[in-house]
Amino acid sequence: MAILSSSVKSYIAGFLDGDGCIMYQLIHRKDYRNGYQIRASIVFYQHTDKREFLEWLHQLFGVGYVRNRGDNVSEYTIVGLEPVIKILKVLKPYVRLKREHIKLALEINKILSKSYAIQRFIKAAELVDKFAILNYSKKRTNTSEKFKSYLRQHKLYPRND
Amino acid sequence: MAILSSSVKSYIAGFLDGDGCIMYQLIHRKDYRNGYQIRASIVFYQHTDKREFLEWLHQLFGVGYVRNRGDNVSEYTIVGLEPVIKILKVLKPYVRLKREHIKLALEINKILSKSYAIQRFIKAAELVDKFAILNYSKKRTNTSEKFKSYLRQHKLYPRND
Numbered sequence: 001m002a003i004l005s006s007s008v009k010s011y012i013a014g015f016l017d018g019d020g021c022i023m024y025q026l027i028h029r030k031d032y033r034n035g036y037q038i039r040a041s042i043v044f045y046q047h048t049d050k051r052e053f054l055e056w057l058h059q060l061f062g063v064g065y066v067r068n069r070g071d072n073v074s075e076y077t078i079v080g081l082e083p084v085i086k087i088l089k090v091l092k093p094y095v096r097l098k099r100e101h102i103k104l105a106l107e108i109n110k111i112l113s114k115s116y117a118i119q120r121f122i123k124a125a126e127l128v129d130k131f132a133i134l135n136y137s138k139k140r141t142n143t144s145e146k147f148k149s150y151l152r153q154h155k156l157y158p159r160n161d
Numbered sequence: 162m163a164i165l166s167s168s169v170k171s172y173i174a175g176f177l178d179g180d181g182c183i184m185y186q187l188i189h190r191k192d193y194r195n196g197y198q199i200r201a202s203i204v205f206y207q208h209t210d211k212r213e214f215l216e217w218l219h220q221l222f223g224v225g226y227v228r229n230r231g232d233n234v235s236e237y238t239i240v241g242l243e244p245v246i247k248i249l250k251v252l253k254p255y256v257r258l259k260r261e262h263i264k265l266a267l268e269i270n271k272i273l274s275k276s277y278a279i280q281r282f283i284k285a286a287e288l289v290d291k292f293a294i295l296n297y298s299k300k301r302t303n304t305s306e307k308f309k310s311y312l313r314q315h316k317l318y319p320r321n322d
Contacts, residue, residue, distance in 0.1 A: 010171035011178075011255060018179025047297065050258055072297075094172060097211055136208065136233075 002060045013094030020044050022101040024131045026142035034121055036147050038128055040084040044076040085109045101134055118158050163221045174255030181205050183262040185292045187303035195282055197308050199289055201245040205237040246270045262295055279319050
């Protein structure tokens with residue numbers, strides 16, 4: 001990541017608060033040990049006419065990818081627990097509206113930073129549920145409840161001992 | 162207007178670029194000398210849950226009003242050529258995506274600052290048309306052409322002498 005001035009960090013925080021998105025989601029992955037993955041992402045949107053603005057952000061952060069969605073909107077997406085948390089830490093002091101998102105992301109990060117042991121993963125998954133609320137999300141396909149059913153069904157759910 | 166730090170100005174510029182709106186429109190007003198008014202406005206949007214954020218902006222700028230739109234979205238709107246241009250001048254060095262908007266607003270301001278004489282007003286109205294393009298506006302009820310027809314119809318159109 002480039003070294004960002006506080007003015008640029010403030011600007012990006014404002015832009016993220018205005019039209020950006022911080023998401024943590026549970027994604028079903030058959031090939032994963034727990035059957036589910038926690039997917040972290042940050043997305044910035046812009047009219048495709050102004051795609052170069054997204055390229056500028058991309059250059060600053062040095063991760064993720066820019067794509068044209070096809071409806072005159074382009075997206076700059078950063079995916080992954082590590083790059084997402086790194087960016088959120090940089091923007092944290094400047095963000096005003098998405099403070100709760102960042103707090104929650106840091107909690108999830110803390111839980112998973114030590115290990116992906118199933119107990120920890122379940123706890124993190126429960127926090128992921130809260131993102132849907134913060135993002136006023138209407139469609140939620142995967143919840144921690146669904147994840148837990150999956151674990152029980154596959155005899156992966158940890159015993160309480 | 163409160164004295165704003167460069168960090169706050171950057172933040173607001175980012176927020177405006179992300180989800181804000183700068184609009185100049187021609188509004189038909191029977192009681193106006195030229196039959197039309199040029200209406201300048203800046204609008205900031207936010208989920209009504211976060212209305213206090215808009216109140217914070219309102220306090221900083223000391224003009225305009227915050228209202229709940231009724232669909233869980235609240236708006237902070239500043240209307241008027243003078244307050245709008247004042248705010249745009251403050252944010253100008255920090256804005257990245259809406260630079261064209263501000264340039265155009267300043268041109269309109271310059272044209273109207275000396276007088277509202279009909280020749281000047283027509284020139285300003287022609288620049289107002291460009292805002293619809295910058296804002297990707299699909300519905301445009303009043304254009305400078307319509308305004309000019311109105312002037313001709315009411316024998317208000319200036320002679321070329």
